[in-house]
Amino acid sequence: MTSPLFSRTITVFALLLAVPVLVVLGSLVTPQPQLWTHLLDTVLADYVINSLVLALGVGLLSAGIGTFTAWTVARYQFAGRTLVQWLLLLPMAIPAYIMAYSYTGLLDFAGPVQSELRLWFNWSYGDYYFPEIRSLPGAILMLSLVLYPYVYMLARTAFRQQSGSLLEASRTLGLTPRQHFWKVALPVARPAILTGAALAMMEALADYGTVQYFGVTTFTTGIFRTWFGMGNQLGAAQLSALLCSFVLLLLYLEQWSRRKLKFYQQGQKQQEQSRQPVQGLTGFSLLLLCLLPVIFGFFLPALQLVGWALERLEQLWSADFVQLLINSFSLAALTAVVTASLALCFAYAKRLSGHWSLVLPVRVAAMGYALPGTVIAIGVMIPLAALDNSIDLWAERQFGIRTGLLLSGTLVALVLAYTVRFMAVALHSVEAGLMNITPSMDNAARSLGESPVGVLKRVHLPLLRASVLSALLLVFVDVLKELPATLLLRPFNFNTLSVRSYELASDERLADAALPALAIVLIGLIPVILLSRALDRSNRGAT
Amino acid sequence: MLVLQQVSIAYGSATVVKDVSLSLQQGQIGCLLGPSGCGKTSLLRAIAGFEPVQTGSVILADKNLSEPNHMIDPEQRRIGMVFQDFALFPHLTVAQNIAFGLKKKPKAQQQQIVAELLALVGLPTLGERYVHQLSGGQQQRVALARALAPEPEVLLLDEPFSGLDADLREALAQDIRAIIKQRGISALMVTHDQFEAFAMADQIGVMQHGKLQQWGSAYELYHQPANRFVADFVGHGALLKGEVLADGKVYTALGVFAQTQSTFTPGVALDLLVRPDDIVHDDQSGVTAKVVGKSFRGSHILYSLELEGAEQVYCLAPSHHDHQLHSRIGIKLELDHLVLFPRA
Numbered sequence: 108m109t110s111p112l113f114s115r116t117i118t119v120f121a122l123l124l125a126v127p128v129l130v131v132l133g134s135l136v137t138p139q140p141q142l143w144t145h146l147l148d149t150v151l152a153d154y155v156i157n158s159l160v161l162a163l164g165v166g167l168l169s170a171g172i173g174t175f176t177a178w179t180v181a182r183y184q185f186a187g188r189t190l191v192q193w194l195l196l197l198p199m200a201i202p203a204y205i206m207a208y209s210y211t212g213l214l215d216f217a218g219p220v221q222s223e224l225r226l227w228f229n230w231s232y233g234d235y236y237f238p239e240i241r242s243l244p245g246a247i248l249m250l251s252l253v254l255y256p257y258v259y260m261l262a263r264t265a266f267r268q269q270s271g272s273l274l275e276a277s278r279t280l281g282l283t284p285r286q287h288f289w290k291v292a293l294p295v296a297r298p299a300i301l302t303g304a305a306l307a308m309m310e311a312l313a314d315y316g317t318v319q320y321f322g323v324t325t326f327t328t329g330i331f332r333t334w335f336g337m338g339n340q341l342g343a344a345q346l347s348a349l350l351c352s353f354v355l356l357l358l359y360l361e362q363w364s365r366r367k368l369k370f371y372q373q374g375q376k377q378q379e380q381s382r383q384p385v386q387g388l389t390g391f392s393l394l395l396l397c398l399l400p401v402i403f404g405f406f407l408p409a410l411q412l413v414g415w416a417l418e419r420l421e422q423l424w425s426a427d428f429v430q431l432l433i434n435s436f437s438l439a440a441l442t443a444v445v446t447a448s449l450a451l452c453f454a455y456a457k458r459l460s461g462h463w464s465l466v467l468p469v470r471v472a473a474m475g476y477a478l479p480g481t482v483i484a485i486g487v488m489i490p491l492a493a494l495d496n497s498i499d500l501w502a503e504r505q506f507g508i509r510t511g512l513l514l515s516g517t518l519v520a521l522v523l524a525y526t527v528r529f530m531a532v533a534l535h536s537v538e539a540g541l542m543n544i545t546p547s548m549d550n551a552a553r554s555l556g557e558s559p560v561g562v563l564k565r566v567h568l569p570l571l572r573a574s575v576l577s578a579l580l581l582v583f584v585d586v587l588k589e590l591p592a593t594l595l596l597r598p599f600n601f602n603t604l605s606v607r608s609y610e611l612a613s614d615e616r617l618a619d620a621a622l623p624a625l626a627i628v629l630i631g632l633i634p635v636i637l638l639s640r641a642l643d644r645s646n647r648g649a650t
Numbered sequence: 651m652l653v654l655q656q657v658s659i660a661y662g663s664a665t666v667v668k669d670v671s672l673s674l675q676q677g678q679i680g681c682l683l684g685p686s687g688c689g690k691t692s693l694l695r696a697i698a699g700f701e702p703v704q705t706g707s708v709i710l711a712d713k714n715l716s717e718p719n720h721m722i723d724p725e726q727r728r729i730g731m732v733f734q735d736f737a738l739f740p741h742l743t744v745a746q747n748i749a750f751g752l753k754k755k756p757k758a759q760q761q762q763i764v765a766e767l768l769a770l771v772g773l774p775t776l777g778e779r780y781v782h783q784l785s786g787g788q789q790q791r792v793a794l795a796r797a798l799a800p801e802p803e804v805l806l807l808d809e810p811f812s813g814l815d816a817d818l819r820e821a822l823a824q825d826i827r828a829i830i831k832q833r834g835i836s837a838l839m840v841t842h843d844q845f846e847a848f849a850m851a852d853q854i855g856v857m858q859h860g861k862l863q864q865w866g867s868a869y870e871l872y873h874q875p876a877n878r879f880v881a882d883f884v885g886h887g888a889l890l891k892g893e894v895l896a897d898g899k900v901y902t903a904l905g906v907f908a909q910t911q912s913t914f915t916p917g918v919a920l921d922l923l924v925r926p927d928d929i930v931h932d933d934q935s936g937v938t939a940k941v942v943g944k945s946f947r948g949s950h951i952l953y954s955l956e957l958e959g960a961e962q963v964y965c966l967a968p969s970h971h972d973h974q975l976h977s978r979i980g981i982k983l984e985l986d987h988l989v990l991f992p993r994a
Contacts, residue, residue, distance in 0.1 A: 543740065545735060545737060547733040547734070547735055547737035548737045548739060550695075550698070550700055550724070550731065550733065550737065551731065551733055551737040551738075551739075551796075552739075552750070553699075553700075553723070553724035553725050554698055554699075554724050554725070554727070554729060554730060554731045554797075555725075555730075555750050555751030555796070555797075555799075555800060556725045556751045556753075556754075556800055557725055557750075557751075558723075558725055565750070566739060569741045570739075570740065570741050
């Protein structure tokens with residue numbers, strides 16, 4: 108069906124995207140005993156323990172919050188339920204590093220909370236104990252507050268899809284509703300909850316901004332330190348490889364529970380269970396409980412940002428801020444177009460041929476979503492720098508000119524890293540769209556007298572438009588929010604909203620950091636709103 | 651007229667259709683019947699132009715559509731198709747779906763054809779709906795209207811009723827047969843359900859392992875099956891052991907019969923096909939058999955009867971003849987012709 112040239116080109120592109128992963132894993136081939144003895148003697152134990160505690164803590168806490176809110180929203184009818192059902196998605200709009208410094212501003216010694224406490228109780232410095240937010244437990248809390256929606260979304264759908272007769276069967280077999288939750292509803296939804304928790308844990312391992320700001324040493328901060336502090340690129344790559352192995356473990360857990368998900372949801376009649384009405388005080392307390400994660404995960408930090416931004420409103424028209432917007436938007440738009448186009452090619456190649464030589468590289472290329480931005484940045488930097496050096500050397504020998512950093516110091520490196528990281532997002536969206544166009548639709552159009560090009564124009568184009576747009580949008584927003592890869596790879600003096608806001612916050616200029624941060628949050632709201640509409644639609648489809 | 655000449659189809663090294671030849675007259679409805687994986691859908695797709703043929707040719711109105719190394723594109727064939735999943739375009743309304751194959755015609759004429767077809771399939775008011783707003787049966791009718799719109803010479807239907815409720819199938823099958831007959835075109839359907847085939851088709855082909863086992867009317871398939879597979883696949887029946895006697899007659903547990911065409915020589919071991927309607931229940935008859943099983947079918951009861959020597963046959967009796975299990979009932983033979991197969 109496909110021309111060999113087309114499929115070969117696609118294979119090459121897919122392999123190109125797989126290079127960073129392979130470089131990082133390949134770094135293990137060159138042993139560095141000196142570095143590793145040093146690391147073992149000093150910080151490696153910290154890296155491993157802190158990273159694991161962080162991931163596990165975030166996994167447990169976000170599973171708890173996500174499952175509780177999902178169950179409440181899916182099974183009880185109370186005043187304000189429809190509103191809270193989508194409000195619960197809002198925290199996804201805030202990147203964890205922005206949460207981190209918003210809360211630092213709120214909770215530190217000079218912040219509004221402690222100041223008020225001192226005023227009320229007439230305390231002064233040293234009179235009282237106040238928990239330190241800039242700590243490992245603090246980081247777990249911050250990350251869980253923005254990552255629990257992963258669990259919430261999947262669990263809510265799972266609970267919704269549980270047949271009404273399941274509860275009735277439990278009741279006739281002598282279980283109370285509470286026992287039904289623990290013995291039936293929760294185990295049936297377990298694959299969904301596990302999948303969500305695994306995704307949250309992957310994000311926790313990938314986090315750089317929060318842990319760096321809170322001074323918690325983890326793998327990601329260690330990779331930065333080894334790269335910049337010690338100047339050991341290979342060592343950084345090897346640390347990345349170690350981090351990768353943790354992530355791959357989680358990835359396996361995620362894929363495994365997704366398979367179960369299919370199995371658990373099979374063969375159950377979609378007989379909608381009506382929600383149990385809850386009125387009065389109980390209903391109100393359910394509403395309040397569900398609002399807690401939204402208040403702490405979105406409204407409080409957002410209000411803090413708005414407060415700061417209002418103090419610095421004049422920044423809005425400054426040339427600096429406009430330049431940030433232009434940089435960020437053009438970078439995100441460029442990456443979105445590149446990634447979505449490639450995803451479209453991959454998806455079509457898979458549809459047309461389905462041969463393993465195509466499917467396998469595409470699958471490897473789509474693995475980037477699981478890898479931390481830091482790891483991908485290292486994997487992009489090393490081969491590009493090597494390439495630059497050899498081009499430079501060759502040009503000097505041949506023509507006597509030095510080309511310098513052609514690729515590694517430019518936007519090419521950045522766009523490549525983003526494409527690797529967000530390919531899966533775009534591919535998922537495009538493939539879902541393409542799946543709705545069944546092969547028999549192609550056949551039907553052909554037998555109705557349409558040429559292959561005509562089929563693309565009259566059937567595929569209109570049916571794919573929405574999913575390609577959503578791929579563009581999702582990648583656009585993800586690029587705007589991305590921090591560590593941008594920090595590592597951006598060209599000299601090239602700033603984006605995320606980098607600028609992070610740098611200002613690191614310099615303790617929290618109020619100055621607020622405006623770019625708020626811009627990211629506002630743009631981050633767009634996909635959340637789209638997502639909640641898509642969720643509503645799929646839930647309605649199940650009834 | 652649609653003619654298939656010794657068509658074979660292969661995927662890689664696996665041959666899925668072997669040497670199939672058949673012809674369908676203008677205005678006839680044909681049906682390919684067989685278990686799943688017998689190659690019937692591959693054959694349909696080859697006629698539509700979605701699969702190449704390895705050998706043989708597909709000829710429509712004296713024009714060669716498919717040969718090895720030569721294929722006319724599906725869009726050039728003037729063959730309409732109704733797909734198993736209907737394959738309606740979700741981004742278009744019902745009217746736009748039906749008009750999809752009419753783009754070369756002027757707008758006014760398109761509208762007229764769409765209105766006519768909507769009336770023909772019994773959905774005159776649903777033109778502005780989207781596909782997802784229709785029931786399964788309605789989608790089926792739209793798919794039919796869309797395939798008929800460009801006035802194809804042959805209509806192909808791939809398991810057209812498999813996605814529908816049982817009570818809907820029969821009514822729809824009758825309607826669709828009437829519509830196809832009214833348009834005067836040929837149609838070829840694929841199904842694994844013999845009752846659908848009986849309800850729709852003039853000519854039925856039974857397929858197994860990629861081969862066409864028999865091509866004939868429903869009556870011929872039931873009463874004159876060409877081989878054991880057809881006898882077994884179409885309708886109920888039992889095989890009784892038999893032997894050809896010295897005088898050429900066939901001896902079985904039900905008695906001795908003269909061969910209609912004496913093709914088997916004395917001494918040969920045979921099996922005789924006995925259909926439930928070959929054995930008539932008669933309380934007056936002296937010949938009796940023991941009831942070993944019964945299944946109530948509304949107007950009739952299907953009895954399983956045990957003969958002398960433990961062989962079993964079926965008997966279809968009017969349902970007010972309700973006899974107890976293990977009782978003996980009188981039977982009468984009404985064998986019009988013998989269907990004999992040499993014993994394997």
